[in-house]
Amino acid sequence: MANEFRKQAENRSIDESCQPIIEAGLKQGIETAWERLEKQKPQCGFGQLGICCTNCDMGPCRIDPFGNDPQKGVCGATADTIVARNLIRMLATGAAAHSDHGREILEVLYEAATDKADAYTITDVEKLKALADEYGLATDGISTKDLAKALSLKILEEFGTIKGKLQFYERLPEKRKALLNKLGIAPRSVDREIVETMHRVHMGVDNDYINLLTHGLRTALSDGWGGSMMATEASDVLFGTPSPLSSQVNLAVLKQDQVNIILHGHNPILSEMIVNAAMDKDAVAKAKAMGATGINLAGMCCTGNELLMRRGVPIAGNMLNQELAIMSGAVEAMVVDYQCIFPAIVDVAGCFHTQVISTASKAKFPGATHMEFEPHSAVQTAAAIVDQAIENFPNRKKDRLCIPNNPADWTAGFSVEALLKALGGSTDPLLDAIKSGQIRGAVGIVGCNNPKVKHDFAHVRIMERLIADNVLVVGTGCAMIAAGKAGLMMPESAEKAGPGLKAVCQALGIPPVLHMGSCVDCSRILVLVAALAKALDVDISDLPVLGSAPEWYSEKAVSIGSYFVASGVTVHLGLSPRILGSKAVTSLLTQGLESVVKASFFVETDPDKAADAMIEKIDQKRKALGI
Numbered sequence: 001m002a003n004e005f006r007k008q009a010e011n012r013s014i015d016e017s018c019q020p021i022i023e024a025g026l027k028q029g030i031e032t033a034w035e036r037l038e039k040q041k042p043q044c045g046f047g048q049l050g051i052c053c054t055n056c057d058m059g060p061c062r063i064d065p066f067g068n069d070p071q072k073g074v075c076g077a078t079a080d081t082i083v084a085r086n087l088i089r090m091l092a093t094g095a096a097a098h099s100d101h102g103r104e105i106l107e108v109l110y111e112a113a114t115d116k117a118d119a120y121t122i123t124d125v126e127k128l129k130a131l132a133d134e135y136g137l138a139t140d141g142i143s144t145k146d147l148a149k150a151l152s153l154k155i156l157e158e159f160g161t162i163k164g165k166l167q168f169y170e171r172l173p174e175k176r177k178a179l180l181n182k183l184g185i186a187p188r189s190v191d192r193e194i195v196e197t198m199h200r201v202h203m204g205v206d207n208d209y210i211n212l213l214t215h216g217l218r219t220a221l222s223d224g225w226g227g228s229m230m231a232t233e234a235s236d237v238l239f240g241t242p243s244p245l246s247s248q249v250n251l252a253v254l255k256q257d258q259v260n261i262i263l264h265g266h267n268p269i270l271s272e273m274i275v276n277a278a279m280d281k282d283a284v285a286k287a288k289a290m291g292a293t294g295i296n297l298a299g300m301c302c303t304g305n306e307l308l309m310r311r312g313v314p315i316a317g318n319m320l321n322q323e324l325a326i327m328s329g330a331v332e333a334m335v336v337d338y339q340c341i342f343p344a345i346v347d348v349a350g351c352f353h354t355q356v357i358s359t360a361s362k363a364k365f366p367g368a369t370h371m372e373f374e375p376h377s378a379v380q381t382a383a384a385i386v387d388q389a390i391e392n393f394p395n396r397k398k399d400r401l402c403i404p405n406n407p408a409d410w411t412a413g414f415s416v417e418a419l420l421k422a423l424g425g426s427t428d429p430l431l432d433a434i435k436s437g438q439i440r441g442a443v444g445i446v447g448c449n450n451p452k453v454k455h456d457f458a459h460v461r462i463m464e465r466l467i468a469d470n471v472l473v474v475g476t477g478c479a480m481i482a483a484g485k486a487g488l489m490m491p492e493s494a495e496k497a498g499p500g501l502k503a504v505c506q507a508l509g510i511p512p513v514l515h516m517g518s519c520v521d522c523s524r525i526l527v528l529v530a531a532l533a534k535a536l537d538v539d540i541s542d543l544p545v546l547g548s549a550p551e552w553y554s555e556k557a558v559s560i561g562s563y564f565v566a567s568g569v570t571v572h573l574g575l576s577p578r579i580l581g582s583k584a585v586t587s588l589l590t591q592g593l594e595s596v597v598k599a600s601f602f603v604e605t606d607p608d609k610a611a612d613a614m615i616e617k618i619d620q621k622r623k624a625l626g627i
């Protein structure tokens with residue numbers, strides 16, 4: 001039986017730090033996402049194909065996928081309409097999640113500028129000025145705070161402005177802008193596109209799948225070149241633009257003799273304050289008085305990525321590690337903000353001493369302790385949270401500890417600014433390496449984990465294949481955490497790259513897989529590809545670059561994939577979206593889009609075949625460019 005559990009653990013994940021915990025969980029009968037997925041099987045076939053509609057109370061309606069009756073919902077909607085509506089509804093939710101996060105950061109920037117949130121300072125004044133310039137604000141003789149106030153208001157206006165223009169959209173290369181303008185899908189504002197999606201999917205509004213999907217692209221662009229980019233830029237202004245640093249990753253970053261606090265979710269606003277609170281002398285003294293040797297913070301998912309990129313805080317794991325971290329028995333508090341947090345962590349925590357502490361008014365978790373974050377009292381809330389964790393330390397059940405050894409080392413912090421600096425100030429050295437063939441191309445690998453895929457396997461396999469074939473990998477989100485755990489993110493990892501890429505990495509002292517941040521920081525990848533296209537005076541779609549989401553699960557990933565495609569980057573998906581119930585929608589997204597936005601989606605579940613296909617597509621682009 002013991003062997004059986006070990007085998008099962010190895011089948012679930014390639015992350016060696018979590019395998020012993022999965023095994024222990026199996027022995028103890030603790031339910032995790034893998035068990036819950038099993039219990040869902042067989043998952044609803046109509047749902048998987050996207051042909052179930054619950055949009056109104058004449059339904060729910062289902063279309064027969066074999067061509068028998070019914071072929072229409074009660075209102076007359078066809079499979080094409082239903083599939084397209086369902087997809088852009090998902091997309092709009094994802095865009096809303098990113099953008100609402102962006103708005104909150106801007107609100108804190110505004111409050112910091114108007115002395116309503118003293119704890120926050122403006123860290124990157126240079127970036128603040130550059131952004132103010134971009135927005136056409138006068139900067140001479142204006143104080144930093146006044147500038148931050150004016151800028152945050154100006155950007156916040158773009159959420160619902162009636163003027164119809166997003167400033168960051170101007171960052172696109174001219175050729176791409178001209179194409180998107182011609183198609184009529186330049187985003188007008190952030191909220192407007194999301195709201196219009198919600199309007200269009202109501203019964204009896206937009207029934208034309210092409211028209212629906214076209215607006216989906218516009219909504220996605222309002223996320224990529226809008227809400228997400230705003231989140232990235234405002235976070236940089238407040239907390240600093242990332243630059244390369246070293247840290248550690250995997251569940252072994254949890255410490256046996258310290259108070260462990262995990263910071264999970266997406267928004268860095270409160271967790272930045274917790275990083276400070278955990279360094280407070282009195283807090284450390286209290287931890288010692290409680291029998292610990294100190295306070296240890298570890299990130300998870302994208303809150304983790306934000307703290308890693310700027311503060312070097314280690315990361316315990318990605319999305320499928322969240323329940324397992326608690327099952328180590330060593331976590332005093334798991335502090336959550338929002339997005340990608342399993343409601344189930346409260347149940348798992350119930351089997352241990354871990355306190356789940358929710359902090360966002362818009363994300364409550366029944367069974368968790370709620371300690372609401374507000375910018376003006378952030379310092380106090382952060383201190384109270386750390387205190388709560390310290391007090392929980394003696395409740396640890398020592399006989400249930402299961403902390404793995406050997407955390408992996410990694411480097412992160414590759415903002416576009418940092419990358420340019422490493423390149424000596426311009427994209428030329430990178431372009432030269434691409435032209436000479438030393439670097440064959442680049443792939444942005446992003447996105448989540450999904451228990452339908454062996455944890456981290458698809459991410460790591462694709463990355464290993466690509467770098468071995470001299471393809472530079474950049475990325476964000478849980479994909480990058482997978483890469484770090486697999487040892488692909490040290491400068492020495494260049495050994496795993498093909499000779500051309502290896503030489504470039506060694507010359508620059510960078511790894512072959514570059515961590516560019518959290519999911520909203522996919523906007524950094526957009527800025528990078530725009531800069532490359534501008535330098536070559538081509539469209540983004542001419543570049544030998546691709547996107548890939550090998551293990552995606554989230555509605556946010558639907559939006560990310562779509563704004564990459566709309567920006568001219570073809571995107572690989574390791575799991576099919578729920579569109580196969582409509583041949584028309586499937587063919588538009590996987591082929592038809594090529595003639596519209598010169599990029600499309602392709603689905604390939606086998607990581608090796610996916611890597612082959614990406615390399616082939618990169619070579620096609622190179623040939624077309626004449627390099």
Ligand code: XCC
Nearest residue numbers: 302340447448477478519
């Ligand atoms: Fe969530 Fe951002 Fe996906 Fe990870 S990668 S599972 S969205 S934490 Ni964005």
Ligand code: SF4
Nearest residue numbers: 053056059061073075
């Ligand atoms: Fe059925 Fe149409 Fe209502 Fe959807 S919108 S549930 S297809 S009647």
